[in-house]
Amino acid sequence: IFFFSNLFVEVGGQELEPPAFLPELLNTPERILNNATLFNGVFQNVESVALFFDCLGSHFTWLQSIFTNFPALLNFVNKMKCVTGFCPRDFEDYGCSCRFEMEGLPVDEADECCFQHRKCYEEALEMECTWDPSKISADVSCSTKNLTCESGDPCEQFLCTCDKDAIECFVNAQINSSLNGLDVSSCPSPVTETTRKRELTTRHVEELGHQGTDEIQAVTASMEEGLQ
Numbered sequence: 001i002f003f004f005s006n007l008f009v010e011v012g013g014q015e016l017e018p019p020a021f022l023p024e025l026l027n028t029p030e031r032i033l034n035n036a037t038l039f040n041g042v043f044q045n046v047e048s049v050a051l052f053f054d055c056l057g058s059h060f061t062w063l064q065s066i067f068t069n070f071p072a073l074l075n076f077v078n079k080m081k082c083v084t085g086f087c088p089r090d091f092e093d094y095g096c097s098c099r100f101e102m103e104g105l106p107v108d109e110a111d112e113c114c115f116q117h118r119k120c121y122e123e124a125l126e127m128e129c130t131w132d133p134s135k136i137s138a139d140v141s142c143s144t145k146n147l148t149c150e151s152g153d154p155c156e157q158f159l160c161t162c163d164k165d166a167i168e169c170f171v172n173a174q175i176n177s178s179l180n181g182l183d184v185s186s187c188p189s190p191v192t193e194t195t196r197k198r199e200l201t202t203r204h205v206e207e208l209g210h211q212g213t214d215e216i217q218a219v220t221a222s223m224e225e226g227l228q
Contacts, residue, residue, distance in 0.1 A: 055081055057089025060100035062114045066121035072131040076163050082142035084170040095179045096187035104187025108176055113169035120162035129155035 067073040081087055091098040095111030106112040149160035
């Protein structure tokens with residue numbers, strides 16, 4: 001029980017809010033907890049709840065930024081741990097993309113997995129696709145490691161594939177401990193469309209270096225208009 005009182009701490013301005021059930025859980029005699037079912041039977045005892053939140057970690061990661069309901073988060077964290085052996089806590093303040101807020105382009109393979117997972121859910125959001133909590137598996141055991149996506153619903157299929165690809169990515173990734181707590185000033189800036197156009201403008205101006213000043217200024221002005 002003491003575990004929960006220290007689990008939710010403020011780190012880097014992001015505070016992980018305790019689940020609504022925790023105050024009641026903390027004041028419930030353990031003899032009752034051991035005979036209770038939590039989350040409609042998903043967790044059979046307080047130890048299994050503690051194990052899940054220990055795996056989830058005390059910091060926000062990219063998962064809290066993409067999942068909009070607890071069942072979806074629970075399902076992914078369980079599959080991630082069962083298949084890869086990793087927990088979200090392993091990626092707290094990791095790299096540039098595994099954080100709660102993406103600070104820049106990924107800096108290694110694991111960070112790339114977070115980056116692609118985040119981008120996949122951004123695409124799903126544009127498609128107005130979200131998980132239906134009532135259709136998400138509540139199995140938190142490692143009895144099944146099935147990552148097959150065979151839903152007839154286009155949105156469910158898309159979201160399932162996002163999670164499947166992310167987990168398979170982590171299977172082949174290694175954690176670089178030096179990237180935990182990486183200074184975000186080291187993160188490569190995302191290449192935006194405006195940045196790309198400005199780079200092209202600079203390149204064209206350099207190529208025109210042998211031509212007259214008036215012609216260079218005319219070309220530069222024309223290309224700068226395209227950035228507006």
